[in-house]
Amino acid sequence: MSSPRILVVGGGPAGLSAACDLAEAGANVVLVEEEGFLGGTPKKLHYSLIAPDLKPVQEVLDPLVRRVEQSGVEVMLNSEVASFKGSGDGFHVEVRRKGGPLESHVFDSVIAATGFAHWDPHKKYEYGYGVYPDVLDFKDFERMLSEDNLRRPSNGETPKRIAWLLCVGSRDKQVGKFYCCRMGCVVSIKQAMEVRQKHPEIDTYVYYMDIRTYGFWEDKVYWRSMEEFNVKFVRGRIGSINRGEDGRLVAMAEDTILQRPTEVPFDMLVLATGMEASRGTVEFAKLAGLELEEHGFIKPLQSDSLPVHTTVEGIFVAGTATGPKAIPDSVSEGSAAAMKALNFARRKAVAERQQTR
Amino acid sequence: MVVEALSVLRNLPARKKEEQAEPSILLGGSRDLGLDTLKLAQDIYDQFTADPRYKEYVLGCLNCGECTTGCPAARFYDFSPREMLQVAMSNDPLVLLNAMHEKIWACCQCYTCNMRCRFGNDIAGIISVMRELAVKNGLDSAKEVLRPYTRILLKVMTGGTQVSPDMIQPDFFVDWGPDAVSKASDLKTLRKAIPIDVLQVTDSAWEVSMQTSLELFQIYQESGVIDIVRAVDPDLVEMITDIVDEWREEFEEMKEKYGVR
Numbered sequence: 001m002s003s004p005r006i007l008v009v010g011g012g013p014a015g016l017s018a019a020c021d022l023a024e025a026g027a028n029v030v031l032v033e034e035e036g037f038l039g040g041t042p043k044k045l046h047y048s049l050i051a052p053d054l055k056p057v058q059e060v061l062d063p064l065v066r067r068v069e070q071s072g073v074e075v076m077l078n079s080e081v082a083s084f085k086g087s088g089d090g091f092h093v094e095v096r097r098k099g100g101p102l103e104s105h106v107f108d109s110v111i112a113a114t115g116f117a118h119w120d121p122h123k124k125y126e127y128g129y130g131v132y133p134d135v136l137d138f139k140d141f142e143r144m145l146s147e148d149n150l151r152r153p154s155n156g157e158t159p160k161r162i163a164w165l166l167c168v169g170s171r172d173k174q175v176g177k178f179y180c181c182r183m184g185c186v187v188s189i190k191q192a193m194e195v196r197q198k199h200p201e202i203d204t205y206v207y208y209m210d211i212r213t214y215g216f217w218e219d220k221v222y223w224r225s226m227e228e229f230n231v232k233f234v235r236g237r238i239g240s241i242n243r244g245e246d247g248r249l250v251a252m253a254e255d256t257i258l259q260r261p262t263e264v265p266f267d268m269l270v271l272a273t274g275m276e277a278s279r280g281t282v283e284f285a286k287l288a289g290l291e292l293e294e295h296g297f298i299k300p301l302q303s304d305s306l307p308v309h310t311t312v313e314g315i316f317v318a319g320t321a322t323g324p325k326a327i328p329d330s331v332s333e334g335s336a337a338a339m340k341a342l343n344f345a346r347r348k349a350v351a352e353r354q355q356t357r
Numbered sequence: 358m359v360v361e362a363l364s365v366l367r368n369l370p371a372r373k374k375e376e377q378a379e380p381s382i383l384l385g386g387s388r389d390l391g392l393d394t395l396k397l398a399q400d401i402y403d404q405f406t407a408d409p410r411y412k413e414y415v416l417g418c419l420n421c422g423e424c425t426t427g428c429p430a431a432r433f434y435d436f437s438p439r440e441m442l443q444v445a446m447s448n449d450p451l452v453l454l455n456a457m458h459e460k461i462w463a464c465c466q467c468y469t470c471n472m473r474c475r476f477g478n479d480i481a482g483i484i485s486v487m488r489e490l491a492v493k494n495g496l497d498s499a500k501e502v503l504r505p506y507t508r509i510l511l512k513v514m515t516g517g518t519q520v521s522p523d524m525i526q527p528d529f530f531v532d533w534g535p536d537a538v539s540k541a542s543d544l545k546t547l548r549k550a551i552p553i554d555v556l557q558v559t560d561s562a563w564e565v566s567m568q569t570s571l572e573l574f575q576i577y578q579e580s581g582v583i584d585i586v587r588a589v590d591p592d593l594v595e596m597i598t599d600i601v602d603e604w605r606e607e608f609e610e611m612k613e614k615y616g617v618r
Contacts, residue, residue: 256420
């Protein structure tokens with residue numbers, strides 16, 4: 001009995017976890033990644049520390065990458081799935097390496113780990129992203145932190161006061177993003193802790209309408225940020241950003257506990273940009289005929305009991321392709337999808353053997 | 358008195374449907390509000406929630422405060438659109454009545470709150486529904502707020518839908534600066550300087566025929582507008598009726614004279 005051939009699309013936390021589990025279980029795995037490196041969005045956007053243990057992203061993801069490289073997975077970087085056809089004997093897939101010819105493969109099962117993208121905050125013009133250089137989003141600020149280069153883009157000075165605004169491009173009917181991004185709270189608070197750890201002289205304020213640091217993040221991140229790092233929380237959202245006289249940003253917000261509108265100057269504002277399905281997720285779903293759910297992510301066959309099955313038999317899904325998720329959740333889903341994909345391929349092989357007998 | 362006593366209720370959570378008829382302040386036993394107030398509050402509350410716009414405008418609230426952030430009235434008055442939405446959602450007739458006495462009149466209906474609201478509520482819209490009810494039910498606050506507009510209503514309801522230059526006078530607009538006052542002092546000359554045909558008079562914007570005025574009045578009467586205005590300003594209605602009656606007589610005489618039926 002030959003080893004099952006399985007395709008993993010996407011080399012982020014979920015795809016890496018699926019690929020190395022499959023390879024270790026004896027499958028022939030091809031991992032297709034559109035970027036020139038493994039690690040997915042956390043690596044691409046230069047994330048800094050990862051909550052709740054505040055570990056650098058390399059420490060979290062590099063062991064996974066190493067396992068993939070050592071376990072005999074065929075990694076195809078700078079590659080995209082160009083065509084996709086399912087038939088009785090498997091999935092016929094053509095992969096194009098950037099600038100290269102098409103390569104044809106046949107797979108017994110497929111895992112989509114095509115991931116998410118950060119929402120573009122330009123669309124919420126009242127927050128001034130793209131207008132005021134000191135208004136940043138998650139990807140800008142994570143990069144700044146990981147490069148240890150905390151300066152105001154406008155004048156290169158170290159900021160004295162930084163504000164975070166949660167739920168930008170999530171929980172907002174106006175921009176069509178009705179769902180919670182799950183990560184905005186914890187990442188913002190983590191960033192504030194990181195700032196306070198390196199620069200205790202900087203004041204940090206988080207503007208929120210709800211803090212959703214679910215599970216253990218409550219005490220390990222939210223409470224700790226107040227107890228150990230003196231991060232301040234303001235219950236109310238910034239509605240608009242104006243330029244102050246001295247070139248600072250003026251955040252207009254209602255403090256809903258004091259029940260009055262406020263205007264507070266800041267040197268920097270970080271927008272907690274939400275998650276949406278990545279271009280790769282939408283395009284792969286279209287190629288493979290996968291249904292999308294109402295928020296634009298890939299629809300699981302049953303969101304409660306079959307979370308890694310898709311609406312197409314033999315194609316499985318893991319990670320943020322089905323909705324906002326943290327790195328550990330993506331890693332576990334990768335393993336879960338690996339198990340399902342392997343079982344599907346094995347059952348198929350058994351059925352084929354019985355037919356030919 | 359009632360107003361002050363009730364302001365503490367503002368942030369109480371919504372109660373269950375069955376309890377609605379019994380306002381929380383009575384449950385607390387702290388004060389007897391009098392049956393009239395309770396009945397009025399309940400009446401207005403019933404009209405409010407039965408209005409088809411209520412379901413459409415009030416969806417829910419995350420209490421994020423973005424509406425209040427952009428609100429020009431909130432910067433100057435003890436007013437917040439978020440609070441008004443909470444009032445609309447409060448299920449408490451007395452809380453609603455309390456807000457209708459004063460707070461709803463601070464809104465300038467700029468609809469910035471609607472533009473900002475991430476939940477899709479029509480906050481300025483629900484405030485205008487509350488205002489309508491304040492007028493319909495003849496609340497004192499509505500009478501007081503609409504007093505400066507008597508002159509405008511008189512003009513509009515007798516002379517067709519028009520605002521004439523002489524209605525805009527410094528006495529009614531206490532917030533005018535000296536510049537605006539001096540500019541308004543010689544309206545006649547200013548009016549004559551306008552090159553387009555505006556009749557170049559100050560007491561009318563355009564001429565409305567007597568027949569149109571009479572037909573308009575009939576529309577106001579049959580659509581209930583007159584009743585609404587009567588609730589807040591009976592004197593004004595009397596004045597308008599007198600003018601229109603006079604016109605009607607004149608109109609009938611004209612018809613007779615020229616043999617029109």
